[in-house]
Structures are given as structure tokens and as C-alpha cells.
Amino acid sequence: MFVHVEKVVTGPLATNTYIVCSAEECIVVDPGGGADRVLARLGGRSVAAVVATHLHFDHVAAVAALTEAAGAPFYAHPADWAVYRELNAVAEEWGFETPDLPTPKPLGERLWIFDVWHTPGHTPGSVSLVANGAVFTGDTLFYQSVGRTDLPLGDWDLLVQSVCRLYSLPRNYVVYPGHGPETYIGLEAADNPFINADVCKTGGHRNPY
Ligand SMILES: [Zn+2]
Ligand SMILES: [Zn+2]
Numbered sequence: 001m002f003v004h005v006e007k008v009v010t011g012p013l014a015t016n017t018y019i020v021c022s023a024e025e026c027i028v029v030d031p032g033g034g035a036d037r038v039l040a041r042l043g044g045r046s047v048a049a050v051v052a053t054h055l056h057f058d059h060v061a062a063v064a065a066l067t068e069a070a071g072a073p074f075y076a077h078p079a080d081w082a083v084y085r086e087l088n089a090v091a092e093e094w095g096f097e098t099p100d101l102p103t104p105k106p107l108g109e110r111l112w113i114f115d116v117w118h119t120p121g122h123t124p125g126s127v128s129l130v131a132n133g134a135v136f137t138g139d140t141l142f143y144q145s146v147g148r149t150d151l152p153l154g155d156w157d158l159l160v161q162s163v164c165r166l167y168s169l170p171r172n173y174v175v176y177p178g179h180g181p182e183t184y185i186g187l188e189a190a191d192n193p194f195i196n197a198d199v200c201k202t203g204g205h206r207n208p209y
Pocket of ligand 1: 054056122139
């Protein structure tokens with residue numbers, strides 16, 4: 001199925017919210033805020049689901065407003081839902097509120113056109129969504145960076161495993177991260193400064209935290 005990807009940058013931490021649409025319907029990934037702008041961009045197209053790559057506050061602030069306005073279900077990984085409040089303990093320290101969410105439906109191995117990969121490390125329930133030559137990586141893999149693991153329940157060794165698993169995708173896959181510009185699997189596997197493909201082979205990675 002042909003889909004196209006639109007990006008709206010939302011919320012206080014400049015989260016990439018992605019609107020992924022086929023001819024008939026759309027999925028909204030990581031609505032970090034700006035519900036009105038996301039709805040305006042949707043322009044009345046039907047929303048099959050709202051999905052969070054993980055449950056940090058900056059990826060879910062507009063979930064409640066969007067699911068209500070669009071009448072769409074909300075999906076997240078159960079491993080993050082179980083620790084949602086704990087995961088966001090730091091939000092309050094930073095002066096942000098932890099948003100109230102509708103109870104998510106548990107993400108399984110497939111959603112719509114996506115294969116759902118459980119890629120823990122940044123959070124216990126972080127996922128990456130893979131389809132059509134693209135992967136939505138949330139805060140697991142960025143252009144020339146990787147997700148931080150010094151927040152509550154972060155785990156560097158798991159993050160390394162998850163990023164290395166992403167590098168098993170074809171080199172020409174486009175990476176749509178949770179923050180910052182798009183990149184390619186091949187580019188990051190070659191020279192991501194934190195975890196590259198050599199690190200995956202040798203296990204010689206260093207924990208920057
Ligand atoms: Zn995060
Ligand atoms: Zn984030």
C-alpha cells in the first residue's frame with residue numbers, strides 16, 4: 001500500500017509528530033502537543049489509530065484530545081503503560097505536567113501497515129514502526145545520535161541491542177526519529193558517533209552516561 005508521511009513539530013521539546021496516510025486513512029505517531037494543528041493538518045481525513053513510540057510526556061501530550069476528536073483508538077506498548085507515572089517522574093522536575101491518557105490498547109507485532117518492533121532501552125516499552133522502506137524510531141535512534149538512557153528506567157545495554165537490531169534493516173530505509181531531521185539506516189550504521197555497526201559486531205561500545 002502506498003503511504004506518505006507528513007511531519008508536524010509539536011510540544012515544548014520539539015517532538016516530531018508524524019501523520020502517515022494511505023488514500024483512505026491515517027495513523028498519527030507521537031502527538032506531543034498542538035492537537036489543533038495536527039487536526040488542521042489532518043483536514044478531516046479519517047484516523048485509524050494514534051500510536052506512541054513510547055510514553056514520555058513529550059510524545060503523548062495531545063493523545064487525549066486527538067483520540068477524542070478523531071474517535072480513534074490509542075496504542076502503546078504495555079511495558080511503558082505499566083510504568084507510565086514512574087517514567088515521567090522527571091517531567092514534573094522539569095516543570096511539565098504528565099498528561100492524562102486514555103488506557104491504550106496493547107501494541108502487538110502488527111499495526112495497520114507496520115511491523116511493530118519492541119526496541120527497549122530509552123524506555124522499557126519503546127517501539128519502532130517498520131513499513132515501506134521507512135522506520136519510525138521514536139527516541140531510540142536519531143540522526144547522528146541515540147536515545148538517552150539516564151532518565152528513569154533507561155537501560156544502555158538494551159538500547160545498544162535495539163539500535164543494532166535496527167541496523168539489520170536495509171541501508172536505504174529512511175529513519176523518521178522522534179526529534180530532529182530524518183536520516184538513513186546506512187548512514188547511522190556507518191558513522192553514528194554513539195553506536196555504529198562496528199560497535200554492534202565487537203560490543204566495544206561506551207556508555208556516555
Ligand atoms: Zn523519550
Ligand atoms: Zn522525546
